[in-house]
Amino acid sequence: MLRQRVITALVLLAILLPALFYPSTVPFAAVVLVLMAAAAWEWGRLNGLGAGPSVLLGGVCTVLCGATWLLGGLHLDWSVAWLLGGAAWVLASASLLRSGVAGWPRWPLMLRLILGVAVLWLAWLAAVQARLIGINFLLSTLLLVWAADICAYFAGRAFGLKFTQGRLAPSISPGKSWEGVWGALLGVCLMAVVWVYADSRWAASVPSLYTRMASAGWWILALGTVFLVAMSVVGDLVESLIKRSAGVKDSSGLLPGHGGVLDRVDALLPALPLAMMLSSWTTR
Numbered sequence: 001m002l003r004q005r006v007i008t009a010l011v012l013l014a015i016l017l018p019a020l021f022y023p024s025t026v027p028f029a030a031v032v033l034v035l036m037a038a039a040a041w042e043w044g045r046l047n048g049l050g051a052g053p054s055v056l057l058g059g060v061c062t063v064l065c066g067a068t069w070l071l072g073g074l075h076l077d078w079s080v081a082w083l084l085g086g087a088a089w090v091l092a093s094a095s096l097l098r099s100g101v102a103g104w105p106r107w108p109l110m111l112r113l114i115l116g117v118a119v120l121w122l123a124w125l126a127a128v129q130a131r132l133i134g135i136n137f138l139l140s141t142l143l144l145v146w147a148a149d150i151c152a153y154f155a156g157r158a159f160g161l162k163f164t165q166g167r168l169a170p171s172i173s174p175g176k177s178w179e180g181v182w183g184a185l186l187g188v189c190l191m192a193v194v195w196v197y198a199d200s201r202w203a204a205s206v207p208s209l210y211t212r213m214a215s216a217g218w219w220i221l222a223l224g225t226v227f228l229v230a231m232s233v234v235g236d237l238v239e240s241l242i243k244r245s246a247g248v249k250d251s252s253g254l255l256p257g258h259g260g261v262l263d264r265v266d267a268l269l270p271a272l273p274l275a276m277m278l279s280s281w282t283t284r
Contacts, residue, residue, distance in 0.1 A: 005257030012255070021135065029069060029128045036120040037062040039261040042251040043116040046242055046262075047109060057113060064121045074128055082277035085122045089270040093234045096241060100171055104245040119269050126272035133279075134206025140195055141209050141275040144225070145232045145267045147191050148184040152176070152233070155183020168233075173240040176233075185229050192225045209275050216282040224278045231274055232267035239266035 019027035040061035044054030068074065092115070096103060104112075130138040160177035161167075168176040192210040199211040207215070214221040239262055243251060250259030258264055 003257075008255050008257050020131070020138075025074075025128060025131050028131050029074070029124075032124055032127050033062065033065045033069075035261050035265065036065060036124045038254055039251075039265060040117055040120050042254070042260045042262050043120070044113070046246045046248070046251060047112050047116070048246075049113075057117065061117050061120050064117065065124045068121070068125060069128075073125070074132065078125065078129065078276070079280045081122065082126070082273050082280060085119075085273045086270075086277045089119075089231065089234075089274065093231075093238050093270070096238060097169070097172070097234070101241055101244045104242055123265070123269045123272045126276045127268075129276060130272065136199070136204055136206045136208050137212075137279070139208075141272060142268070143191070144188055144209070144228055144275075145271050148188050148229045148232050149236075149267060151187030152180035152184035155187075156180030159183070169237055169240075172237055172244060176237075181230075181233060184233065185226060188229050189222065189225055192221060196221070209279060212279050212282050220282060224282075228271055228274055228278070231270040235267040235270040239263070 015031060019031045022028065037058045041054050041058035044057035049057065099106075127138070130141055156175070156177045156179055159179040162179065164178040166178075167174060168178055168181060195208050195210045196214045198204070199208055204211070210221060210225070213224040239251070243249065251262035252260030254260050255264065
């Protein structure tokens, strides 16, 4: 299993890194579009669609992203979309997590499918616009989520249930603890401070997400970072809830050793548009 995970990770990095650092945003936009189309296919399967309808859902996501790209949507101001998408994420996830695993099947199927495609389209748009802003900005957003995941894992293993009596969400993801969440918050906040210093020290031509938030005040940086980490955890919990409702361990087997695409991007789905929302607010 470990060998499989390492090989898959190396292949993904060999595809993603050249696309990320290529002078044009076209390769990166195309790679992320393929990932979101695959995630849409997984979304159809998780919601009980057969093979054909799930492929069709992936096609719908591809057409939506492609049309936005071809019609010049990547260069438009999507501030309202970030705000509405962020509000929808907060409200819908709060309702879903409160109702638990049994609550998800009660949502109408068509609504679930539309929401899934909309979430994937918005995340694709946010990722590509973040790349258009600059690599430093995009990496600071991606690493926020990845660092939160890594810090939560190690803090949970080292301190899980040593300071609190209950798990974070035992009926959804029994392995997650509150200590893991605190570890993620601490780790990312430290990274944010270091990144702001590094941007200033080396006069970054494109400010990171953290520097943009810090320009509006250190308290904005603190609140914004905590909010993004919290929502990345929510994204992970929401996907875990939906998989538990579907009775599966992974969203698919597309990525050997890692599960599916949704398993790898679940925390990024809310974090990317919310990062764009915070950036648009702090740079006006």
